[in-house]
Amino acid sequence: MSAVQWRNAMNAGAGRAALGKGLPGRGPGVSSRAKGAGDEIVERQTPSMWAAVRARHVVVLAFLLAFPFFATPFLTYQIGAQSLALGLIALSLTFLGGYGGMISLAQMTVAGVAGYMLAIFGASGEATLSLGWSWWIAVPIAIAISMLAGTFVGWLSVRTEGIYTIMITLAVGVAFYYLCLQNYSVFNGFQGFQRVYAPTLLGVNFRNPVPFYFLALACALGGYLLIQYVLRAPFGVALQGIRDNPRRMNALGFHVTAHRIAAYALAAFLAAVGGILLVWYNGLITPNSVGTSWLINVLIIAVLGGMKHPIGAFVGAVIFVLLQTFAIDLIDRERFNLVVGGVFLAIVLFSPDGLLGLWARLRERISTTRPQAALHPRRSKP
Amino acid sequence: MASVTELQPRELLTTGDALRLEGVSRSFGALRAVEDVSFSVAAGGRRAVIGANGAGKTTLFNVITGDFAATSGRVRFFGEDITEHPPHERIRAGLRRTYQSSLLFRDLTVRDNLFLAVRGVARGRFSLLRPGGASTTRAAAEDLLERVRLTAVGDEPVAALSHGQQRQLEIGMALAGAPRLILFDEPAAGLSPAERRELVALLRALPAHMSFVLIEHDLEIALRVVDRVTVMHNGRMLKEGTPGEIENDPEVQQIYMGRTGRA
Ligand SMILES: Nc1ncnc2c1ncn2[C@@H]1O[C@H](COP(=O)(O)OP(=O)(O)OP(=O)(O)O)[C@@H](O)[C@H]1O
Ligand SMILES: [Mg+2]
Numbered sequence: 314m315s316a317v318q319w320r321n322a323m324n325a326g327a328g329r330a331a332l333g334k335g336l337p338g339r340g341p342g343v344s345s346r347a348k349g350a351g352d353e354i355v356e357r358q359t360p361s362m363w364a365a366v367r368a369r370h371v372v373v374l375a376f377l378l379a380f381p382f383f384a385t386p387f388l389t390y391q392i393g394a395q396s397l398a399l400g401l402i403a404l405s406l407t408f409l410g411g412y413g414g415m416i417s418l419a420q421m422t423v424a425g426v427a428g429y430m431l432a433i434f435g436a437s438g439e440a441t442l443s444l445g446w447s448w449w450i451a452v453p454i455a456i457a458i459s460m461l462a463g464t465f466v467g468w469l470s471v472r473t474e475g476i477y478t479i480m481i482t483l484a485v486g487v488a489f490y491y492l493c494l495q496n497y498s499v500f501n502g503f504q505g506f507q508r509v510y511a512p513t514l515l516g517v518n519f520r521n522p523v524p525f526y527f528l529a530l531a532c533a534l535g536g537y538l539l540i541q542y543v544l545r546a547p548f549g550v551a552l553q554g555i556r557d558n559p560r561r562m563n564a565l566g567f568h569v570t571a572h573r574i575a576a577y578a579l580a581a582f583l584a585a586v587g588g589i590l591l592v593w594y595n596g597l598i599t600p601n602s603v604g605t606s607w608l609i610n611v612l613i614i615a616v617l618g619g620m621k622h623p624i625g626a627f628v629g630a631v632i633f634v635l636l637q638t639f640a641i642d643l644i645d646r647e648r649f650n651l652v653v654g655g656v657f658l659a660i661v662l663f664s665p666d667g668l669l670g671l672w673a674r675l676r677e678r679i680s681t682t683r684p685q686a687a688l689h690p691r692r693s694k695p
Numbered sequence: 696m697a698s699v700t701e702l703q704p705r706e707l708l709t710t711g712d713a714l715r716l717e718g719v720s721r722s723f724g725a726l727r728a729v730e731d732v733s734f735s736v737a738a739g740g741r742r743a744v745i746g747a748n749g750a751g752k753t754t755l756f757n758v759i760t761g762d763f764a765a766t767s768g769r770v771r772f773f774g775e776d777i778t779e780h781p782p783h784e785r786i787r788a789g790l791r792r793t794y795q796s797s798l799l800f801r802d803l804t805v806r807d808n809l810f811l812a813v814r815g816v817a818r819g820r821f822s823l824l825r826p827g828g829a830s831t832t833r834a835a836a837e838d839l840l841e842r843v844r845l846t847a848v849g850d851e852p853v854a855a856l857s858h859g860q861q862r863q864l865e866i867g868m869a870l871a872g873a874p875r876l877i878l879f880d881e882p883a884a885g886l887s888p889a890e891r892r893e894l895v896a897l898l899r900a901l902p903a904h905m906s907f908v909l910i911e912h913d914l915e916i917a918l919r920v921v922d923r924v925t926v927m928h929n930g931r932m933l934k935e936g937t938p939g940e941i942e943n944d945p946e947v948q949q950i951y952m953g954r955t956g957r958a
Binding site: 542543545546547548550551554557558560561562563564565566567568569571572575579 | 760762783810811816821824825
């Protein structure tokens with residue numbers, strides 16, 4: 314969400330009511346509010362969560378719920394579940410980058426830490442290395458250690474800006490890759506851990522495509538709603554203020570560094586959940602899961618979808634997974650990166666805000682040809 | 696007049712100096728922007744810092760707020776040595792400032808700028824939970840909005856405000872929470888005569904326990920609202936005295952005669 318959108322979002326509530334009280338001759342401010350896409354209100358209590366629900370939300374949710382029942386198991390699992398898991402990891406980057414102004418390349422590393430810890434504390438094919446604890450102990454431990462790792466990455470990098478943040482986080486990611494590759498006593502070297510499977514719970518085997526899809530959907534939806542909620546809570550509002558003007562925020566009493574590190578911790582939680590899903594999805598984790606190409610893929614997914622709204626991470630993930638899955642049928646595996654690179658380049662060139670940005674521009678063009686659409690916003694006022 | 700900031704017992708009990716500078720210096724490489732400045736502001740005291748462009752006034756403020764580290768010297772705030780404290784801790788202790796060129800969230804509304812200012816010195820900065828019911832933070836922001844007379848433009852983005860309104864907002868943000876000492880950096884710069892009168896009224900209406908330091912080129916304003924004046928020149932303190940003494944000082948008159956008009 315850009316600063317302008319953020320402003321619009323905040324104006325959506327009380328702002329709309331006070332529209333008439335604005336200064337005369339302040340055209341730009343008023344008109345930009347009228348077409349503001351915002352259904353978000355910064356740190357204003359929403360009368361009820363349901364007030365924010367729009368028709369498009371219902372349609373998308375209904376589609377997601379019905380998807381496994383008309384799609385093949387292959388589509389459900391390979392496309393659906395994988396996109397949701399990757400989207401969750403990309404969402405952690407969108408939160409850091411889009412809302413905190415911090416581009417971390419180590420989010421797949423953080424996810425990978427969770428994956429490795431799950432394999433080490435839980436059960437895997439490597440009986441000598443894995444402790445074999447039940448999933449309900451191993452999962453919380455994995456998330457906790459992953460959050461510690463994410464916080465550490467944040468602590469290392471928050472004092473840097475721009476390209477230096479990218480370099481430091483990339484260095485951490487590469488270091489972890491080599492650690493996994495070369496350490497056999499804990500990480501089992503290049504083999505990693507095979508046969509790390511999702512559990513069976515209440516008679517439901519989450520290894521099967523449809524249950525796993527719903528597990529991934531529940532996690533993704535939870536992560537999405539969590540971020541949407543936190544962005545309007547004091548913490549999220551402050552984070553966006555820090556993104557826009559850290560010096561001023563410091564001079565208002567905010568501990569900028571602590572806030573940024575806390576954002577890394579929260580992002581690590583999302584990445585950890587995504588990382589666990591991804592290990593269950595693949596049934597294994599190896600150094601390649603946290604290799605450089607995956608570090609960059611997370612960035613590609615987030616940018617592809619658009620970092621200005623949390624949904625962009627999932628849009629990007631679906632596109633990425635579709636390309637990955639079907640481009641291989643058309644061209645050989647080596648050329649796949651070329652296709653992804655080409656699509657990425659095209660999107661970044663034509664729309665710095667990713668696919669969401671393209672969509673927003675399209676909508677704007679439609680609404681300017683039909684000006685009455687802007688005068689009658691569909692949204693009901695709370 | 697709008698409501699005044701609620702007094703807290705701690706402030707009422709505080710006596711002595713609100714601010715005490717002991718030989719404060721700040722250099723940028725070879726440039727000694729501020730050199731050996733010492734003065735104090737009593738609790739409830741009001742001081743003006745005047746001087747030509749580049750005299751080091753803003754740099755002095757930056758050292759007091761912690762934006763710049765002091766090269767040498769100590770800064771005491773209500774007796775506590777805050778020289779090494781990071782800016783946010785000084786702010787939470789009750790120090791506030793305004794900026795010479797407005798430093799605002801230009802894309803946010805006036806209301807939300809004030810809201811962030813209130814939130815910065817309130818509890819719950821890290822809260823992941825949205826406040827339920829009537830938010831005291833929101834209420835405080837509304838109160839500030841009224842005090843700096845910007846209620847009518849509360850929902851305008853800052854970028855759409857006039858220069859004068861942006862200066863008002865700067866002051867509003869400095870009034871958030873329970874300030875004990877405010878540093879005003881040329882609040883009258885670029886204001887119309889009518890806006891200047893409003894500014895003087897606002898400064899005079901500040902609660903008596905609230906100290907401030909005012910950088911101001913317009914002596915008509917500076918000398919009318921303070922009880923002590925410091926004249927700075929090339930980073931050093933040139934003169935120090937009551938407004939009457941400074942006004943009639945030949946050296947000061949000479950410096951200010953040299954100025955083309957009043958900025
Ligand atoms: N960040 C900085 N880096 C280098 N030099 C600086 C910096 N900030 C200020 N200076 C220099 O320090 C000197 C004092 O500047 P300062 O802004 O404190 O003056 P001032 O008294 O506030 O002037 P004005 O009335 O123009 O606002 C100037 O020569 C200025 O160029
Ligand atoms: Mg200055």
